[in-house]
Amino acid sequence: MSDKILYSYTGLFDTPDEIIHAAGKTADEGYKKFDINTPYPVHGMDDAMKLKPSRLGYFALVFGLSGTFATVLLMTWMTAFDYPIVIGGKPFFAFPAFVPIIFEVTVLAASVATVLTMLFVFFKFPNNSHPLHDTDYMKAVTSEKYGISIQAEDELFNEEKVKNFLQALGAKNITPVYFDNEELNVKHAVFEPKFISLLAVVFILVSGATYITLNKLMFITPFNWMMEQSKTIVQESNVLFADGFGMRNPVAGTVPRDQIPYKYKGDPEGAGENLANPLIPSKEVFALGEVKYNTYCSPCHGFHAEGDSRLRGQFPNPPSMHSEKVRNWSDGRLFHVITEGQNIMPAYSSQLSREERWAVVLYIRALQRSLNAKESDLQ
Amino acid sequence: MSSNTNTVEYVKKDLPASVNKIGIALLIAGLLIIVFSYFVDNTRSAFNNLILLMFLTSIGLGSLFLVAIEYLGGAVWSTPFRRVSEFLAAVLIVVPIIAIPVYLNLHSIFHWTHTDVVAADPILSGKSAYLNETFFAVRVVVFFALWLLFYFLITKNSKKQDETKDQNLTTRNIKLSAVFMPIFALTITFASIDWIMSLNPHWFSTIFGVYYFTGSLLAALAAGTFIIVMLNEKGYLIKGLKKDHYYSLGALLFAFTNFWAYIAFSQFMLIWYANLPEETVFFMDRLHGSWVYVSIGLIFIRFIIPYAGLLSQPSKMNAKNLKFFSLWILFAHFYDLYWLIMPSYSKEGFVLGWMELGFPLLAVGIIILVFSIKSKKENLIPIGDPKLQRGLDFRL
Numbered sequence: 025m026s027d028k029i030l031y032s033y034t035g036l037f038d039t040p041d042e043i044i045h046a047a048g049k050t051a052d053e054g055y056k057k058f059d060i061n062t063p064y065p066v067h068g069m070d071d072a073m074k075l076k077p078s079r080l081g082y083f084a085l086v087f088g089l090s091g092t093f094a095t096v097l098l099m100t101w102m103t104a105f106d107y108p109i110v111i112g113g114k115p116f117f118a119f120p121a122f123v124p125i126i127f128e129v130t131v132l133a134a135s136v137a138t139v140l141t142m143l144f145v146f147f148k149f150p151n152n153s154h155p156l157h158d159t160d161y162m163k164a165v166t167s168e169k170y171g172i173s174i175q176a177e178d179e180l181f182n183e184e185k186v187k188n189f190l191q192a193l194g195a196k197n198i199t200p201v202y203f204d205n206e207e208l209n210v211k212h213a214v215f216e217p218k219f220i221s222l223l224a225v226v227f228i229l230v231s232g233a234t235y236i237t238l239n240k241l242m243f244i245t246p247f248n249w250m251m252e253q254s255k256t257i258v259q260e261s262n263v264l265f266a267d268g269f270g271m272r273n274p275v276a277g278t279v280p281r282d283q284i285p286y287k288y289k290g291d292p293e294g295a296g297e298n299l300a301n302p303l304i305p306s307k308e309v310f311a312l313g314e315v316k317y318n319t320y321c322s323p324c325h326g327f328h329a330e331g332d333s334r335l336r337g338q339f340p341n342p343p344s345m346h347s348e349k350v351r352n353w354s355d356g357r358l359f360h361v362i363t364e365g366q367n368i369m370p371a372y373s374s375q376l377s378r379e380e381r382w383a384v385v386l387y388i389r390a391l392q393r394s395l396n397a398k399e400s401d402l403q
Numbered sequence: 404m405s406s407n408t409n410t411v412e413y414v415k416k417d418l419p420a421s422v423n424k425i426g427i428a429l430l431i432a433g434l435l436i437i438v439f440s441y442f443v444d445n446t447r448s449a450f451n452n453l454i455l456l457m458f459l460t461s462i463g464l465g466s467l468f469l470v471a472i473e474y475l476g477g478a479v480w481s482t483p484f485r486r487v488s489e490f491l492a493a494v495l496i497v498v499p500i501i502a503i504p505v506y507l508n509l510h511s512i513f514h515w516t517h518t519d520v521v522a523a524d525p526i527l528s529g530k531s532a533y534l535n536e537t538f539f540a541v542r543v544v545v546f547f548a549l550w551l552l553f554y555f556l557i558t559k560n561s562k563k564q565d566e567t568k569d570q571n572l573t574t575r576n577i578k579l580s581a582v583f584m585p586i587f588a589l590t591i592t593f594a595s596i597d598w599i600m601s602l603n604p605h606w607f608s609t610i611f612g613v614y615y616f617t618g619s620l621l622a623a624l625a626a627g628t629f630i631i632v633m634l635n636e637k638g639y640l641i642k643g644l645k646k647d648h649y650y651s652l653g654a655l656l657f658a659f660t661n662f663w664a665y666i667a668f669s670q671f672m673l674i675w676y677a678n679l680p681e682e683t684v685f686f687m688d689r690l691h692g693s694w695v696y697v698s699i700g701l702i703f704i705r706f707i708i709p710y711a712g713l714l715s716q717p718s719k720m721n722a723k724n725l726k727f728f729s730l731w732i733l734f735a736h737f738y739d740l741y742w743l744i745m746p747s748y749s750k751e752g753f754v755l756g757w758m759e760l761g762f763p764l765l766a767v768g769i770i771i772l773v774f775s776i777k778s779k780k781e782n783l784i785p786i787g788d789p790k791l792q793r794g795l796d797f798r799l
Contacts, residue, residue: 068647068798077716085714112676120672 028202030176031155032058033186035195036169040066043170046193047072050172053189057178061156061165080146084138091133095126150214155203164197173201284378292360299356303382313387316380320372321388329391340368345388346395358385413641413786423775429768436761441504447758449508450748454740455762456501457598457615458622461736462770463495465623467554468587471580474557474573480651482794483641484631485785489558490777491626496554497769499547506543509536512747515604527604534601542597546590553583564787573789591616599740602747606685610670617663622736624659626770628652629729632722634783641784643795646720650799653719656732660713664706689742693752701742705735737763 037043040062047060051074060069103109104116114121143149156162156173165171172195174186183200190198213219238244256262262270279285288295303309318327326332329345344350350358362381365371376384393401441448466488473481473488481488509516515534521527527534556579564572592612600611608614631652634640674682689698709728718724745753785791 071798081716113678114676120668120675123668123672 028204030183031201031203032173032175033183033190033198033200034156034159034161034171034173035190035193036161036164036171036197037195038169040170042194043172044068044072046172046195049193050174050189054180055174055178057175057181059173059175061162061171061173063166063168063170066170080138080142083141083145084134087137087141088130088134091130092126094133095129096122099125155201159199159201161197161199161201282377286363286373288360289364292357292364292366295360295363296354296357299354299359301355301359301382301385303379303386305386309383309386310390312380313383313385313390316376316384317387320375321384324369328394329388342369346392351392351396355382355385355389358388413782413784415782416639418639418775418778422771426768426771426775429764430772431768433761433763433765433768436757437765440758440761444758445508446511447748447754449505449512450744451759451762452501452504452508453512453598454737454744455766456498456505457740457744458737458766459494459498459501459769460594461615461619461622461740462626463492463498463554463623464550464587464591465619465621466491466627467495467550467557467583468620469623469627470557470561471553471583471587474576474580475584477577479790479793480648480797482788482790483644483648483784484627484635485561485788486781486783487627487630487634487774488623489561490774490781491623491630491770492554492558493773493777494770495547495550497773502543502547506540509539513601513604515601530604534604539597542593546594549586549590553579553586557583561785561788562781564785565782566787568787568789570789572787588616591619599743602744603685603688605681608670608674608682608685610666610673614663614666614670617659617666618736618739621656621659621663621732624652624655625729625732625736628656629726629733630774632726632729636722639783641791641795645798647797647799649722649725650716650719651797653713653725653728656709656725656728657713657719660706660709660732664710667705688746688750691750694746697742697753701739704731704738709735737766 035046037046043060043062043066047069050058051072058073060066060073062069099122100117103111103118108116110116111118111121161171161173172190172193174181174190187198256264256270258271260270261268265272288299321329323335324333324339324342325345326334331342331344333339333341359381361369362376362384363371363373372381437448437452440451469481469488470485470492472478473485505512515521515527515530516536516539521531521534532538557576560572560576560579563569592615595612595615599615600607631640631644632649635644671686674686688694709732712724712728712731713719741753741759748754788794
């Protein structure tokens with residue numbers, strides 16, 4: 025037994041009353057490093073062993089409060105700042121709605137962190153070779169006996185004295201517990217490079233195999249709940265409506281937003297007589313007219329409205345806009361041509377808004393004036 | 404450790420005469436103010452009287468529940484001071500007297516008692532099968548009869564055991580408690596619906612019975628805890644009560660403080676989320692005018708302060724702390740009832756004056772007097788109870 029180190033002296037008792045009595049006596053004697061092992065928690069043991077109140081509660085408090093504040097910040101940031109969505113008409117910072125989540129996270133953080141603290145800080149995890157393991161003492165106290173173990177580390181420890189003390193208490197099976205120096209387990213096996221690399225290999229294999237199986241071998245569609253909604257979709261049949269169409273016609277007389285119905289369809293003279301340019305000539309209006317004219321009109325009419333198409337004869341050239349006939353047209357008449365088209369010129373009402381068409385009219389007027397300037401323009 | 408034979412030595416000591424005097428003084432002072440306030444403002448006094456009725460019902464019925472749950476659960480730790488709860492349950496005998504002025508002013512308190520109003524209101528006429536004066540009166544009588552019946556049956560057996568030491572009496576009380584438990588659940592739910600929820604007959608909340616039950620249990624526990632700690636410090640109770648007993652009382656106070664917050668918040672959040680006008684009206688009244696301060700105060704007084712004060716283990720074992728928070732929770736229950744009942748009287752803002760003073764004085768006076776009268780006649784310890792020794796051996 026020379027290579028073995030004494031860990032503790034153990035003794036067994038038959039009843040919880042005896043073990044409480046023994047714990048009290050041992051604490052009175054001045055021993056500090058001793059432990060009690062029982063098959064179930066014995067009420068009043070903390071007092072009997074004269075243990076200080078556990079500090080674990082403070083850890084729970086700190087972790088719980090961390091969970092509380094983290095959740096408050098998280099919820100506030102997400103719902104009120106980062107991605108505000110109106111839910112059920114509630115304000116973005118809807119505190120009552122946060123409370124259940126705050127509560128859950130508080131409880132979760134407190135409980136998980138407390139258990140981890142207990143394991144790693146108080147139980148010195150991962151210490152997996154305690155000297156009391158695999159002893160007859162441990163077998164007894166995990167089934168029916170109540171054991172006490174006075175450790176050799178204690179300042180008052182003295183083999184003979186402890187043996188006699190346990191005998192005096194009435195303990196049975198008083199035995200010493202030894203351990204090998206190797207069992208001290210200074211280096212934790214979990215941190216060995218071999219084990220770590222094995223973990224890495226397992227991680228890569230499992231995740232790679234999962235990825236290949238799910239995504240390559242048996243393709244599983246990603247979440248498509250947003251695509252499959254129970255709603256009426258255009259282009260599809262729908263039983264809700266008598267005609268079976270999913271797409272509906274607007275109600276008769278519906279006017280699209282920002283569009284005024286054109287009153288002079290097929291009536292160029294009416295348009296010429298009754299329509300007046302609503303725009304007041306200004307730099308901005310002429311600039312808009314120029315841009316729109318150059319984009320939509322100039323390919324055929326030319327940049328200067330002389331009918332010099334840039335299409336090189338691939339399309340019939342339009343007449344010049346500097347003719348007397350066109351110069352004498354009213355603004356409304358010009359507007360009508362742009363709106364409805366004329367001869368082979370198509371209508372531009374879908375490309376140009378009402379305002380833009382009037383701006384183009386003004387720009388054409390300016391172009392016309394450039395070749396037929398009045399006397400007054402020179403002054 | 405566990406022996407069913409009783410070897411406990413108990414010498415009965417009478418409470419000092421000053422306790423009785425304080426009780427009588429409070430009773431008389433309270434009664435004088437109440438009688439005067441009834442002359443000044445009848446309606447306001449009737450509403451205050453309703454608060455008093457609910458408060459004393461809480462103490463009496465909650466204590467009876469604590470006695471019954473001890474028998475039913477086979478608890479031993481509370482046996483040495485079960486008599487305190489039994490004495491407090493005797494408040495139930497006084498409660499019907501408190502209810503008389505409320506009943507006389509039924510029309511000024513309960514909107515639904517006016518038949519012309521009910522007839523013009525389709526919702527109230529739909530509820531009139533339940534909310535009508537005849538059925539209401541029948542229910543009140545049935546509630547009081549049931550509560551008093553079980554109070555007398557259970558305490559009679561308990562008292563008899565002091566002399567006979569007959570263990571069968573415990574068995575009989577366990578059976579009685581088992582019968583009482585569902586009756587208690589139903590009666591306290593319907594009593595809270597009848598006496599508080601029907602103040603606003605359009606409003607309804609399915610959790611309301613639990614809400615009142617939680618408050619009642621807290622009030623009964625707080626009153627019991629305060630008396631137990633006081634008596635134990637002065638040596639009127641049996642020797643051998645330890646910090647472990649204090650801890651258990653404190654833990655129950657703490658747990659039910661939490662439970663109250665849970666129930667109250669559940670009620671609030673569901674109503675807030677659904678945002679239905681027929682439900683939100685309850686909270687709209689209480690967030691209107693100066694009531695909003697009372698509502699915010701409720702969160703602190705009823706939950707946050709006692710929660711923080713009873714959170715740590717030493718705080719539950721400290722006699723001074725325990726006494727302080729027992730009184731605090733008793734006050735918080737009164738405050739809670741004020742918050743539940745008074746917005747129906749003054750919608751614009753809370754009212755507080757000398758008229759509100761007489762009723763709490765009377766409540767405290769009644770509790771002290773009932774306790775001192777009962778303690779004169781009976782033992783403060785159930786000395787014949789087979790669980791007594793085990794209760795003294797109780798350890799955490």
